[in-house]
Amino acid sequence: MFHIDVVSSEDKSFECPPEKSLLHGMESQSVKAINVGCRGGGCGFCKIRILDGEFETKKMSIKFITKEEQAEGFALSCRVFPRSDMRVMAVGND
Amino acid sequence: MQKGVIGTAHVQIRVLDMDEAVTHYRDRLGLLETDRDSQGRVYLKGWTEADKFSVVLREADEAGMDFMGFKVLNNEVLASLRQDLIDFGCNVEDIPAGELNGCGARVRFDSPTGHMFELFAEKEVVGRATGHRNPDAWPMDLKGMKATRLDHCLLYGDDLDGSLELFRDVLGFWLTEEAMDGDVRIAQFLTTSMKEHEIAFIRSEGKGQFHHASFLLESWEDVLKAADLISMWDISIDIGPTRHGLTHGQTIYFFDPSGNRNETFAGGDWYVPGMPTTTWDAEKLGKAVFYHARELNERFLTVTT
Ligand code: FES
Ligand SMILES: [Fe+2]
Numbered sequence: 001m002f003h004i005d006v007v008s009s010e011d012k013s014f015e016c017p018p019e020k021s022l023l024h025g026m027e028s029q030s031v032k033a034i035n036v037g038c039r040g041g042g043c044g045f046c047k048i049r050i051l052d053g054e055f056e057t058k059k060m061s062i063k064f065i066t067k068e069e070q071a072e073g074f075a076l077s078c079r080v081f082p083r084s085d086m087r088v089m090a091v092g093n094d
Numbered sequence: 095m096q097k098g099v100i101g102t103a104h105v106q107i108r109v110l111d112m113d114e115a116v117t118h119y120r121d122r123l124g125l126l127e128t129d130r131d132s133q134g135r136v137y138l139k140g141w142t143e144a145d146k147f148s149v150v151l152r153e154a155d156e157a158g159m160d161f162m163g164f165k166v167l168n169n170e171v172l173a174s175l176r177q178d179l180i181d182f183g184c185n186v187e188d189i190p191a192g193e194l195n196g197c198g199a200r201v202r203f204d205s206p207t208g209h210m211f212e213l214f215a216e217k218e219v220v221g222r223a224t225g226h227r228n229p230d231a232w233p234m235d236l237k238g239m240k241a242t243r244l245d246h247c248l249l250y251g252d253d254l255d256g257s258l259e260l261f262r263d264v265l266g267f268w269l270t271e272e273a274m275d276g277d278v279r280i281a282q283f284l285t286t287s288m289k290e291h292e293i294a295f296i297r298s299e300g301k302g303q304f305h306h307a308s309f310l311l312e313s314w315e316d317v318l319k320a321a322d323l324i325s326m327w328d329i330s331i332d333i334g335p336t337r338h339g340l341t342h343g344q345t346i347y348f349f350d351p352s353g354n355r356n357e358t359f360a361g362g363d364w365y366v367p368g369m370p371t372t373t374w375d376a377e378k379l380g381k382a383v384f385y386h387a388r389e390l391n392e393r394f395l396t397v398t399t
Contacts, residue, residue, distance in 0.1 A: 037353070
């Protein structure tokens, strides 16, 4: 189980096991820190910027995460699986 | 006025992972897999549909809809509508027969909302799953939600007025329902048949957005069973089971594994040519969209692929 800090106007956190996406982990604990959309990497609603921590990703729609953005640490939290404690920033729908 | 468009025939959907998508559309929604092609696309249809496919899945780097196809009566209609589309100002591309397995020549065109559509006259007929001679009521080996057919798609885009001109004036659809905010039409439902809608549009700021593909179930009981299956398989739920005010369909919404929204529904209104257009006022929009909760939902309104 990893500890995930979400930095935003109101800081929140939740615990997430490695087999759950960050968004899934957050929803399982009824925390509201990141926007929940399709939960499948297709809609861009759950966009975050990863500030710190190890993780793996599943394929994310390039319509919402370009290769450049991915290199800058942006990701769709429904496709990010934690491999350590993490610190992320909620970006929301743009 | 009818101009020879029969109705919604297929949709090609982009998916991020083909294996996950096939599990979803075939084993969970319950469509039947009918073919695969050299590009890796997978073809499916509902068990009541006679033509070879109504859903084509294509693996891509983004989710969303590639195009939606409408069948027309014959090749003469196809040729004349092709010219009408050019005269209207659409960019038209001729797709040769066989580009989709079992499908005749297609006329592909763009639209004021940024979506791609196509018309075609011929598609291989494989028949209903129960056959066409003394058929039984339903096939015994259906899976999951037992979707009977692709019914319609709902698309989001900016130029709804241009889209209405294209579908009503050029392609001969009827405007069955609309939602109006003063003089601004914020939703439009269109048909060529007795179905309440073959296609619908909601006004947004963007272009080419895909809101959902909808599949018909037999009954409200089946919608509730679909809801059970969504929980059993932990499918990403959007909203429902509930009823719409618009079209009055009994419905549930969920997402495929790539984030494309699906609807399964039963019942609702039908349309007969000459019926007045049904209008929903913006202040009743909550009830128009979710008839029971009477309250709009941010995710349903804004999440698209
Ligand atoms: S919720 Fe849609 S991309 Fe994550
Ligand atoms: Fe629908």
